[in-house]
Amino acid sequence: MTFIEKNKSFPAPRNDLVRATRPQAVAPYPQDWVDAAQKLAYEFAEGAIQRDLDGARPVEQIRRLRESGLVSLLYPKNLGGGGGSLRDAAQSVLEIAKVDGSTAALLGFNYYNSLVPLLTDYTGANDDVVRHAANNRFFWGNVTQYVNKEFVAEHHADGGFTITGTKKWNTGAPLAEITTVLAIHPDRDHYIYAVIPTAREGLEFHNDWDPIGLRGTDSGTITFHNVRILPEDVLHWGHSPAQTGPLPLWASFGAIFYTAVFIGRTLGALEHARKWVLQGRRQGSFGGVSISADDPFIQAEFAEYWVQVQAAQVYFERTIAFVQEQWDRRSSLTEKDYGAIALETLSLRTFAARTALHITPRVFELLGGRSTAREADFDQYWRDVRTLSSHDPEVLARRVIGKHVLHQDPLVFPPHFKQDKVG
Structure with a gap:
């Protein structure tokens, strides 16, 4: 079929x-x-x-x-x-x-x-x-950011909602047939989550994604013009009376997949560099070597990068095993458990991003001037890592990690809405 x-x-x-x-x-x-x-x-x-x-x-x-x-x-x-x-x-x-x-x-x-x-x-x-x-x-596409506080749904007379507003950074949605949608409930005291087809009437895709890296991810702006959200489009929320804060585990899973990109891009850069130094000799290579891969200084530098990414991979595997174990018992997770998972995955993402940002630009130290040619595209790895890591600044992540590790207190997610409703 x-x-x-x-x-x-x-x-x-x-x-x-x-x-x-x-x-x-x-x-x-x-x-x-x-x-x-x-x-x-x-x-x-x-x-x-x-x-x-x-x-x-x-x-x-x-x-x-x-x-x-x-x-x-x-x-x-x-x-x-x-x-x-x-x-x-x-x-x-x-x-x-x-x-x-x-x-x-x-x-x-x-x-x-x-x-x-x-x-x-x-x-x-x-x-x-x-x-x-x-x-x-x-x-799947993604219209799920929490940052736009003006993205508010309105009740529809026949049930469900309508949404008018603009959201940026909708990764994948322009190429998807289906997408998540997060909006503020008309009462302005909690969120609603829905799933709609990207062909739904009233969606305007701006095609304005033009970053330095991840250039094909199509994370452009979408404007909703009185877009209908049918009652059956709205997902059931089963954790509490209403969703007043972030979706449990969503950011933690996201951190794992961000990390996969960081480590994969770093490994890709090293493999690209390895093949390059086996093919010729850069200017300024150690005397007597015929290919750069035999230069002892290049060997030592390459080893440093390789060891660092090995450490990132071990951390990655350990964290995945921990999160899988928590996911398997998800019906019994507490707020303290969610915080522990978030802290672990945030730490992983921070370490992996820093490792990737250190290594991907430094591979040029191994390669020589020819590697800066546009068609070699060695900068793709750093550009992709820099673009993705910029979405969640490292300094903010380190501040959260440091605060909770120093004081040994649990990470708790506060509600996004005041008890007396947001006006």
């Missing part, structure tokens, strides 16, 4: 680019997710430099991710998903990040936004959304 035959009731994609991401054939879920990701990374490596230089959207790459089933890896098998683990997902992002930062970041954002129906409620109340997404192997 083809994708279109499965999906007769879903609206047509909003443009030809989104249509082109639809699977042409649906492969069975792989037995080994990381192996499948490595094979796709091999495919994606072809043309990756040119896509980066052109700022091209990875349309073909998203189609292949959907066909392979990687986009639905984290969904339970009983809901039609791949039944993979958090490690499977994180390592898949890391493998693709070695060769294609934009596609890897999009996959990572897909993972933690596709989990929103399972994060908002642990009892199965949103299972139909998951089944529909898994059945169609949707790639």
